[in-house]
Amino acid sequence: MADMQVDVAIIGAGPAGVAAGIGAREAGAKDVLVLERDWDLGGILQQCIHPGFGLHTFKEELTGPEYMHRWVVRAREAGVTFLTNSMVFKLDEDGSLWVMNPERGVFKVTAKATVLAMGCRERPLGAINVPGSRPAGIFTAGTAQRFVNMEGYMPGHRTVVLGSGDIGLIMARRLVWEGARVEGVFELMPWAGGLRRNIAQCLNDYDIPFYLSHTVTRVHGKDRLEGVSVAEVDENRQVLDGTERFIGCDCLLLAVGLIPENELSRMAGVEIHPVTGGPVLNEFYQTSRPSIFAAGNVVIVYDLADWVSQEGVAAGRNAALYAAGALKEPLRRIDIRGGANVRLFSPQYVTAGEDVTVYFRVLRPIEKRCRVFADRGLFERKHRYVRPGEMNEIRLKAEALQALPRSVTTITIDAEEV
């Protein structure tokens, strides 16, 4: 296969990548190529066959595949080129990339600008240190979702879900629909990891027990999973003596966290933030390598695909501007700092060039009136609550940032009771 040259190359055809393609074309880039390693477009949303997508973008409730279908149609109309079955396996510092594709072999794509849109992956059992044996029947919730929704296979008859991330909640309900039993969802923290609406619609509506401050302490079974030990934990997440009990099950689903997928970014020498696990960005979605941009779950794990699409359009637009030599020069650098109740946020700094939304998650829930704010009067909004499972937004105006005295080099964001 001959090597290719394009204006903007985009890695990944999930919501972020597809939208980035549109953004890049709309900003005037001629050749915009999206590379996707799966055989079909849509990213994770291919397997999210439940409704709940599109309320922001299309003002109606769609399933994941329906939502992505609309975006892909738009992208095709906008003149974006897609290559599926195309795994990017190497990213050079200048943003050129190496691809493998079973029809075309191994080839190189040179791009004036590149957008990272590789999404995230799920944390496996080994990463959370649950002792015991390693039998068959342990799956991450997303892998099980792919098996059930796309390939048509059942991961088990009796299931325990560890972790209350959204995918785990959705899969608990899905397995009940398929006729399996779900013994319960166990969450280490004293609050839910996923959205409140998913607790109600996926667990409560189906009488699936939900245990906060609980964890799986041991895996049993040699060939196929035979059961797990579960126990209650104290506020320091230490197991409380005497609370351990055995639950028979042949399937354990893990919904214990998502990690931005940044192997390629690291290869290219892109600076990775130690807390988010994604690239350090400015308001242009630009990484520490100027020709490399990033959007979506590869940066920070979002709750809603609609937001990811929005970010994708903007990242694609900026990549196209960069490719044309037309991206604004930075005026100054203002670092964003998380306050006492901030777990993670993105972007990490702004240059006062463009209005920007800072997305962040809190460490601890506040279940009463509170305010989400950026200091120096840059932003404030009152909320009825903030929760770790639900992302917050802070909108900063470029004008207001420009008006800050030159001596200001950081601004702090936080959420607190009022």
Place this chain on the structure above:
Amino acid sequence: MSDKTFDIVIVGAGIIGATLARELSAYALRVAVIDKASDIPSGASRANSAMIHAGYDDQPGTIKADFCPIGNRLYHELAGPLDFTLKECGSYVCGFDDDDRKHLEKLLQQGRANGVPGLEIVNGEALRRREPYASAEITHALWAPTGAIVNNFEAVLAFMDNAQQNGVELFLETTMEELLLSPDRGEVVGIATNRGRFFAPVVVNAAGVNSDLIARMAGDESFFIRPTRGEYYITDKHVGHLVKSFFFACPTPKGKGITVAPTAENNLLLGPTSTVQASRDDTSTTGPGLAEVIDGARRLVPSIPLNMAITAFSGVRANPDTKDFIVNVLDRPTGFVNAGGIKSPGFTSAPAIARHLVELMEDRFSRRISFIPDPAFVPERKHIPRFEQLPLEEKRRLAEADRRYAQIVCRCEMVTEGQVVEAIARGARTVAGVKIWTRAGAGRCQGGFCGPRVVEILARELGVPCEEITRHGGHSRYLVGKTKDYWFRGEK
């Protein structure tokens, strides 16, 4: 299940069975290797530190001290022709005080007596110049340049693969249940298994943690095995740069202690613990065990982060009460060979033990079987291409020649469909088997991404439904059925 006839039957396809099979395959002999597992390696050879020890650890005069340095040299010689990964990383034994220093001196003397080349004691500063992440508390270290790391999966497969190419037959999921003897019980005539009888005038006991039980069948009660578990963590490759060499601490009364080592693929290996247990096959990990691993590892390399583990596992050592390897030929019944109780450094010693066993057998069994060199013996073989490690141009060429090498299966370890298909052609039958051959599923997502794809390829290549594919043989079915069938059958 028909009976079969061979010249030699080896019970156990660990590193001992594999290296012996390969040595024997150079002769015109009919050799069978049986193993109860679905994939090899499965016993201690699967779950160990994969260190090719230099040979300073063992007291002169023991069998271990004789075999270990020779085994070390043989691995260096054979890594090329048998195409398994060996990393010449060297090793340090680290001391933290004066007592440790004395111990290092003793090891140095012992190593010299055993013929280990290049040993030297360096001080803490010199160590940290080469290994900047080593603990500031380390005052001295014994440097052994010939200490090396292998990919232990690849090594066992390499010896066995080469043996099979040269005519040895491997029977998996085959358990030895009984030793067959002549009516006067004076001679070995074969073994009985769950898959029929294997007649042979020579039977080799290479059954690892079960080797004492097999020896009992021959009336040999000279040793018994005390199964001793060792637990480990594997970390993400992101922290693989923290050490270049293999790090031991001076032994405490509790044992050789926790080590920190690079793996052949640049992860870190932390462990093992040492806990005597009743079970011979329980390879679970425990909370206290894994906590001990972290503490011990951080004593050597304090900056190892806690959240970088990708998996934990444990292996069971076949520690014999006699403390030394049991490598001998029984006087009665004639035809019974022991290669049991092969504890650490058994992996290292295996090729040397295998050569020794062949000499022993030639010497003792010349009237039972004839050791005629096989002129057709091919002493080398090739592993499945390691796509990730190939230079770009070779990746291109391989993908051009066979497009399945351009289809990704495992994203973390960059394993292609071509490799998975080749692994199945060479004998992989389970998801674990594919992992052992190719590393698909051995990376940071632990099979989350490639699991469904590997199941599909296995089912396609073996011509069975996906539901029949197992994780690691036995009852370890990966999936429990199709979604809609499941509903109709109403299995609850």
